[in-house]
Amino acid sequence: MKTGEIREAFLAYFESHGHQRVPSSSLVPADDPTLLFTNAGMNQFKDVFLGAESRSYNRAVSAQRCVRAGGKHNDLENVGYTARHHTFFEMLGNFSFGDYFKSEAIRFAWNFLTVELGLPKERLWVTVHLTDDEAERIWIEEIGFPAERISRLDEDNFWQMGDTGPCGPCSEVFYDHGEDVPGGPPGSPDDDLDRYIEIWNLVFMQYNRSANGEMAPLPKPSVDTGMGLERIAAILQGVHSNYEIDLFQALIASAADVVGASDRQASSLRVIADHIRSSAFLITDGVLPGNEGRSYVLRRIMRRAIRHGNKLGATELFFHKLVAPLAEQMGDFYPELRAQQARIEDVIRGEEEQFARTLEQGMAILDDALAEMQGDVIPGDVVFKLYDTYGFPVDLTNDIARERNFSLDMPGYEAAMQAQRERSKEGGGFSVDYNSTLTLEGETVFVGYEHSAGSGQVVALLRD
Ligand code: ATP
Ligand code: MG
Ligand code: MG
Ligand code: MG
Helix, strand or coil: CCHHHHHHHHHHHHHCCCCEECCCCCCCCCCCCCCCCCCCHHHHHHHHHHCCCCCCCCEEEEEEEEECECCCCECHHHCCCCCCCCCEEEEEEEEECCCCCHHHHHHHHHHHHHHHCCCCHHHEEEEEECCCHHHHHHHHHHHCCCHHHEEEECHHHEEECCCCEEEEEEEEEEEECCCCCCCCCCCCCCCCCCCEEEEEEEEEEEEEECCCCCEEEEEEEEEEEEEEHHHHHHHHCCCCCHHHCHHHHHHHHHHHHHHCCCCCCCHHHHHHHHHHHHHHHHHHCCCCCCCCHHHHHHHHHHHHHHHHHHHCCCCCCCHHHHHHHHHHHHCCCCHHHHHCHHHHHHHHHHHHHHHHHHHHHHHHHHHHHHHHCCCCEECHHHHHHHHHHHCCCHHHHHHHHHHCCCEECHHHHHHHHHHHHHHHHHHCCCCCCHHHHHCECCCEEEEEEEEECCCCEEEEEEEC
């Protein structure tokens, strides 16, 4: 089954079970300053879960475009490294607004996977929340699922869209890609490797978390589910990685053509193929590259893709040329991609032209610094200069550093930034407020950097 056919099969299945087909909402959340970008199918139904809005239906189904490149769910740093993460992906979801609850939600998911799609049952694993005896009982007694393939987890089985908002315990379905792939079952120490891949999350929406952390019960227990279209496509197409599905193979082939790369396996091609989707869809939904908030996230994504093309030896502007192949792959379901193709290309070409002026110089500065360096930490003043003079977002520098097993001196970078702020204050008149480069309408604050587990890498943290 092609990716587009799987999307349709999902929508049709739930429609035939009384669910209203609801179009994907925009990647820019409507009136929700707590959210950077739409990160799940339930976002557009947030107020329905909260009881603040009612609809003419109490069951819905959607294929929702999502971006996870900042905020609570941030997968930017995973792209190019894991088989299962994108910055842009489509989430298939069925929803119950005070209608059915755990038992039906689990039965729908099980039937869709094993009967409609015909997945082998013995490849499936399940998790439930530590406290959720009821969900475990349903899996075992009503479905007949073997107890030994169920694990009970804590944080991973409690879903929340952000620091506030609807949330609840969840039950997740995983697929075992087989012993050729390293990794352990959910809950084991190496479950983050890509053998057992999470495909579907069934959230039992029961609470509303407020800003002080307290959880109040929702008016009606509800259901929110999310399944990654690209992950289920990989399974049905008999491949391990999302990047091997029809849609991504087409985008990767186009990316290889436009940059003149011969090695189709290069991780940079995966990054480019991923980033053209998030870039083009964000632009379609009205975001433009810039220095603040959502615009800056888009700029970071685009510059990262452009740098990966440069790394593969691209000799001319290439990124905008991928809009046409993307529209060809996804334009049937998203006609706005075709309708806006010329505009999207112009915006991307503009960013490419702007970054091309400083990319080569910046890379030369970085190479010189690396050649002269003792140790494996790139000095903060170099990181700052790349940012300030050459337009390298810090996570772009970090991306390069990570490839070469270097890390960044973030305190040094902060100090250089602070010194610059002081200088611009003294100069009076025009000054760039560097803090504002990372804020989202005053809501997303830059909270610092974290060393991600194991890798020793520095990751910029944005909090909604
Ligand atoms: P993971 O643990 O693999 O990062 P998650 O637990 O963060 O996934 P959920 O928030 O539960 O994901 O989202 C529901 C579903 O959406 C997941 O089960 C998965 O199929 C899909 N999904 C989540 N993040 C991504 C992503 N970055 N790229 C592609 N699909 C994703
Ligand atoms: Mg995740
Ligand atoms: Mg997970
Ligand atoms: Mg999950």
